[in-house]
Amino acid sequence: MLGIAVIVAALAALIWLAYRGVSLLLLTPVLSVLAVLLAQGGPLLATYTQVFMQATGGFIVQYFPLFLLGAVFGKLMEASGSARVLADGIIRGLGPSRAILAVILSCAVMTYGGVSLFVVAFAVWPIASALFREADLPKVLIPATIALGAFTFTMTALPGTPAIQNAIPMPYFGTDPFAAPGLGVIAGALMLGLGWLWLEYRARRIGPGYGADAGADADAGPSVPPSLFVAALPLVLVLALNLLFTFGVIPRLETAYLAQPLYGQTDVGALRGVWSIIAALSFASLALVALNWRRLAARLSETLDAGARDSLMPIFNTASLVGFGAVIASLGAFGLIRDWVVTAGGDNPLISLAIGTSLLAGMTGSASGGMSIALATLGDTYLEMGRAAGVSPDLLHRVTAVATGGLDALPHNGAVITLLTICGLTHREAYRDIAMVAVVGPIVALVVLIALGTAFGSF
Template identity: 85%
Template sequence: MSGILVIIAALGALIYLAYRGLSLLLLTPALAILAVLASEGGPLLASYTQIFMEATGGFIIQYFPLFLLGAVFGKLMEASGSARVLADGIIRGLGPARAILAVILSCAVMTYGGVSLFVVAFAVWPIASALFREAELPKVLIPATIALGAFTFTMTALPGTPAIQNAIPMPYFGTTPFAAPGLGVITGALMLGLGWVWLEYRARALGPGYGDEDDTSETRDTDSAPSLIIAAAPLVLVLALNLAFTFVLIPSMDTSYLAQPEFGQTDIGALRGVWSIIAALTLSSLVLVGLNWTCLAKGLSQTLDAGAKDSLKPIFNTASLVGFGAVIASLSAFALIRDWVVTAGGDNPLISLAIGTSLLAGMTGSASGGMSIALSTLGETYLEMGQAAGISPELLHRVTAVATGGLDALPHNGAVITLLTICGLTHKQAYKDIAMVAVIIPLVALAVLITLGTMLGSF
């Protein structure tokens, strides 16, 4: 029991200290080593170099291209003005009468196309602020509106999304980004629909008025901005190429060489999804540069450099959480927690998978971090349980991805803190509605997904 208390204390300290702003790069190894010392007095240096760093490095090796290319693509969208043009086009197209839906959809289109949610938040905020003021909608609802479009259904539910949360399960389950597409669309539509209804209800309940007349939105130069069609083309291309590489081009290749030791003695089933996203983002980035050459040429090297740098902090933070999880999983007390999680769903491994992934995402304040810890420690177990229960790997993939998108948005989540900072609001002012659309409703959608998947299987 004392070992379990040590694990809980380590996770609690991680949540609290991360919320206080301490670097995860320092926190995770320090707390992992303290957990080893407090629970077993084990080999500290070996726990750091052979467990923590092995797990951290393994994650970086596997997923760095996705973080790098996603960040570069998002930076190019931002620098070219395409992100702003898309947001403005959708918002202005639907008009003040549909201001909330317009902001949601503008965020959704960009994140589904591969733009970083942080880029989306910065791009949409000034336009959303102006539109909400024009429509006399409360400013305090803007963070929740952006969160619904950027942090929820496009991140975890919709098939084909290039979000890292949709990529991490692929090598564990041998799936593609389009796993369980029908269930994903239903789950995503439920998040969107319920979230939109909630925000419209809250707008009526709060009454008319922006609520901060001293607030001014940033005005932007539109002289060099691309047309809406040019701005949208790279996003459409990401999805189209992802589909093409996943189901046509890569399956047609001769990849028998992957069985050789120098290529990791693997097969294309474990790599197809990652390869597809790498190829789609690379080619789409090249097209984006070509379409916006006049705008991007002068500062292209600086933009690419900034995008590459933007990828470093997210991947190292996430990878360090994976290393922390690996050390915690090596403790003898973790076996008791693992056994409880595995049996929590009774005869239905989908429930167990959802509980374990959700709790870890909430504890770490990171969807990708929590998912990585869950799958690195229990992924093989869940796959075996699923096969024994006749559950397809595609359904396991979709449940895992959706399960990360609920408790991850607790108040200590970095994206939540950043979003509130951008909007100039506090947790007290705006978190209640973020919690509803990014925590409560995704958990409801997860329950529906598990129910449908249990009754109907994957489709």
């Protein structure tokens, strides 16, 4: 029981101190070492270098290209004015009376096209602020509105999304980014619908009035922005090329060399999804530069450097949370939790997978971090359980991805903290609505997904 109490205390400290603004890069290794010290007395240095840092480094090695290319692509979208044009076009098309839906869809289009949710938050905030002010809607709903569009259905549910949360399950289950597309669309629609209904209800309940101004404005972009077609084309390319490389190009490549020790003794099935996203983001970024050469040429080097820098903090924060989770997973008490999780669903591995992934995402405050830990420690177990129960790997993939998108948005989540900072609001003012659209809604969608998957299988 002491070990379980230590795990709970470490998680509580992580949430509280992250809420207080302590850097995750400092917080996670300190809490990891303290947890080992209190639970089993050491060895402390070995825990730090051989467990924490090995897990942290392993995550960076495997997923840094996706973070890097996603951040560069997003920065190019921002610097070219494409992000603002897309958001503004959707808002104009729907009108101020649909301000909440307009902001949700603006965020969704950009994140589904591969733009980092951090970039989306910065790009959409000034437009959302102006639109909410014009519609006389309460500013306290802006963070939840942005979170619904950027942190939920486009991150975990919609098939083909280039989000890291959709990429991590692929090497474990041998799947692709379009796993269980029908179920993904249904889960995504539920998240969108429930979240939108809640925000509209809250807008009526709070009543008219924007509130005091606060927050930072984003760069206005180039003086002559691109057309809506030019702004949207790179996002379309990301999705189209992702599909093309996943099912057309990469399966036809000669990849027998991957069985050699030099290349990790693997096969193309484990790498196809990651390779597809890397290729899609690379070609889409080149197309974006070509389409916006006059807008980007003068600041291209500066923009690329900024994008590369923007990738560092998100991946190191996420990787450090993976390291924290790995240390927690190494504690003896974690075995009790793991054994309970594996049996929690009875004969249904989907329930067990959902519970385990959700809990770890909540413990780390990171969807990708929690997912990585769950799959690294239990991925093979779940795959075997799925095979024994006749559950498709595609269904395991989609349940895993959607399960990460609920408890990950607890108050210590880095994206939540960043979003509130951008909007100039506090947890007390705005987190309740974030929790409803980014925690409760995704959990409801997950329950429906599991029920449909159990009844009808993957589709």
